[in-house]
Amino acid sequence: MKFHLGKRNTPRHLHSHQPSGNVSQVVALVDERYLKWLAAQHASAPLQLQRHNLQPVLVDLLRQSTPDAHLLRAYVFSDQQVLDLCDDVVVRSVPQHSIDGGLGLVRSLGLELNQLAQHGGAGLVLILSDDERLIPYIDEAQWRGLKVALVSDEGSLDMPKLMNEDPSWARLLLQADRRLALGASAWEALTVPGAVLQASRSAASQQPAQPSERDGETAEGYFSNALPSDDWLEQVRQVIQSWWSEETPDARLDLQEEMQNSQGVPPETDRHLLLRVRRELARTLSFQEKKAMRELIRATVLAPAQELPVES
Template sequence: MKREYFSSFKQERRTGESRSGSCTALVDARFLIWLAQQNANGAVGESINRQGLIGLLSHAMAQAGLDVDLRRVYWYTDRADGMVLDDQIVRWVQSHDVDGGASMLRALGQDLTELAHQHACDHVLIATDDERFLSDIDAAQLCGVSVHLLADESARNMPQMMRSDPGWGRVLSQADRRVVVNAQFLAEMLQGKLPAGLSIAPTASVENLEEVRQIITEVITAWWQDEPEDLREDLRDALQVSRGVPQEVDRQLLLRMRQRLTRALSLNEKKLLREVLRSVVFGSASAGNPAATSSDFPVDIDG
């Protein structure tokens, strides 16, 4: 039997704290507004603008050492905002004033359980302070999912947190990582003060996408040339039967790009990396077979 690509793949050294993989975010809208009100300068109302949400959460996770692909946000709310946004799913729940958060607890808990049981992602980011989620978080972690909690700056001092708010402290202490978001920045995003579609990411040393494409191509080409032919064949087979890139390959290339650019790739740059990978892999294959071209194979556009 032909061995799987991963089985003989030499994994990259993991001496740092950075972790990668796919991620889904479960966000309690009421909690996010409360979080924005903490230490923010100026009044924060109840209006919500979600257009910069994925960028902001991705940035906060990167700051926590999580170089993840945030693929989808589930938004739990009792208020219609009229927005239909890519990669964001609205879950309608009753007002917290009506049922004390019971319907939100049920909806978010069910989604977390399903994600964990289906192994649908490597990481889940949760934005809520409800202590009743402790058992759901623990069960998801036992299924192998890394569960992270969104928090404000107070989470940087957990001993103080346990004294001042023990319930919230217990929830945060259960998390694999506490993802700290700047309250003022969050408040501005919720009020729509950031440009629509803004991708919030660390300042890049290379800002032109074509320059990034060139660097990605150089990195992938050098990596591909160093791979033995049997592993090349395994990867070609894997890419032909799946739209996704094998996880260990993805992780190694993301790490190499982080080292080259001294920053994590943005979501669009990650998609570009996977597009270039397919081009290099199948372009190399077509060199010995003129009938085969990269256009014969699907392009990974879903991340």
């Protein structure tokens, strides 16, 4: 690893004589798997990502937060074949997640970030990803004078909650210079076929708005501390058991070995089951429900392993 997160004798601001570029020039680096997973949490039907709306959504996000900024282009890192022709969107092909666990995506996105930092392609980079392995690349780019903003949804910005439920994602968000959240109109544009983005006013022209009753109910449910009911647990347990019965023996063994050596759930498994459970319930899950779901996953996966004799 050529990037160092340890001691650095010279403060970052002393390197400001080598800025990456005018901060008004912005480039977006998009982990498409992350974008799809996050968008699925806000979709009311099976997700069909509207890639043609990605650029307008990011432009509108910048208009709200940095009115003078100009989005040059977005680089989308995808492990799927993408044939959509979208202006100012460049697709970078990466290996499928099932092959390398996303390492190829991390390296490709990290290399693009460092190229921008070294050659002055932009002064601000928007990153859409939750992969903690990007931290060394972000740190190196920041050291070279590049500003980095991480894009997520509003629910992920409750840091105490997120640190408890998904500490690796929280650590990544803490590394950024800024954190930007996509709102309801953006998710509608990204998930609903034929939807047209309702552009927001710039931050400078906006007046403080009262949250809608629906927004309040959504936030209250999302951050609720209420424990899931027995009926909820049984419904989710059935979804998990159905998934587990579909896995091949080799896949089961791999997951058992991985979870025996960790305390959480592998990100790929976590995302897949979050989506299945969300579709079953027809709504997003609260933090407490996500925690309970992950406990059920671990109980299901590790139950056979726990019955095996322990080798001396």
